[in-house]
Amino acid sequence: MSALRAELTKIARLRGTWIVTGAILALHVLITVANVPNNVDAVAAITPDGRIEIFAGESRPAEPALIEMLLASSLQMGLFLPVLGAVLAGSEFRGGQLRVSLLAVPRRSTLALAKTAAVGVHLFGVAVVVAVVSTAGLHYAVRNRFPGLLGSAEALRGQAAFLAFAVLSALVGAAVTLIVRSTLVGVLATVAILAVTMTQVLAVAAPQVDAVFPLSAGRNLLLDPAAARLTAGPAHALAVLVAWPVLTTAVAGVLLARRDAR
């Protein structure tokens, strides 16, 4: 427990933590605020039979479309969290800081667990703020038309799924950084994993392969299969999202325990 508290202190005192966290949240607020007029217009133009056109030429039932838009705006920011995870995890590989930490916490598995848990706690906090900002932005647009929409079971289930995706996928970034022992390589590997799926090359060419990447799993978990081209169901997606951090963190823990402390 004191190891966890120590790791949380390290994260909170790190300048990089607050620069990256601040940049992610500022970007999210900027995009959300800029989208408010579009959303207000789209909600005002809902047809009498309850259909909304969020993208030009795509008319869909309003309530599920609005919830999906809420989740998609959070999901978009969720892509940045693995980078944050990598920055948080990589801070001890400079200047031999890790040796000092191991002097204080010699049991390496304890240190690996405490580090992962502390990164997870910070990521969860950031993900909650992201979800709150998305919700506030949409609330302004729908508050008169659908006052109960954002509190509905469907919306809350989606928010919970987003939080799970955000923390689980970002822990992969942290674990990869612990494996390669470098923030730079950790961030670049994380972005490469994202870029493979962002281009949607795999989704078209090899859907089964696409479905095992964390970002695709996030899409498969959060988005509406009726509107987006998805490559697997939600259960498969959740399994993928849990398997990535568990496997990469296990590898990182074993390597931390066995390698020279550099």
Add this chain to the structure above:
Amino acid sequence: MTPRPVDVFVAELVKIGTAPGAWVALAAAVAFDAALGALARSGAVVSMGTTVSLGGDGTLAAVHPFVAIAVFAAGDEYRCGQLGVSLLAVPRRTRLFGAKLAATVVVAGVGAAVAVLPGCLQRPDGSAVPRVAAYVLLSLVGFGLAGVTRSVVTPLVLLVVVPVLVSPALGAVFPTLVEYFPYEAARSMLGEPRDVGTVVAAGWALVSVTAAWACVVRRDGAGR
């Protein structure tokens, strides 16, 4: 005895050429561009429509590993107090900076000509000159950022994360603004009209390099 400018220039070339990271970056850029060229030639990308931006003819994605050469050239001196040793040899900071900049431009120019070759041989339009210019200008942006931040991590992360993650997110709301970002400006140099993109990318390079020069001249030589 003050070293001659040409000696300082050659010393900087040696520093860049003996850093293993520069060769790894060049090899990665060549391989990446060859792969993207093959993807573009195969037509697989065109058939997927607009969802794919990575493999199209207008792509500049292979520049991401390439800029590491310039970033290492500028940023590697800030590790382990290497800059202090360089300043002991060349106390005039503007001369040291100028030599480093000149060496980086030469290496980036020659390296870019090699790096774009496999892709250009495979692409139908095949014009290499704007592509080389885009590589060099983005390298200079990275060079300046490394000098300002005194790190290799921050510029490389920024130069990859901004075009791959930030631009798509921001571009949905501010499409015009994103066109003025360094990577997007450099990419627009590959198509017509290319003059606006060239001016914007050159402007980024100029601002970034000037800021780095101001930092090198004014800051503590120990690299702190």
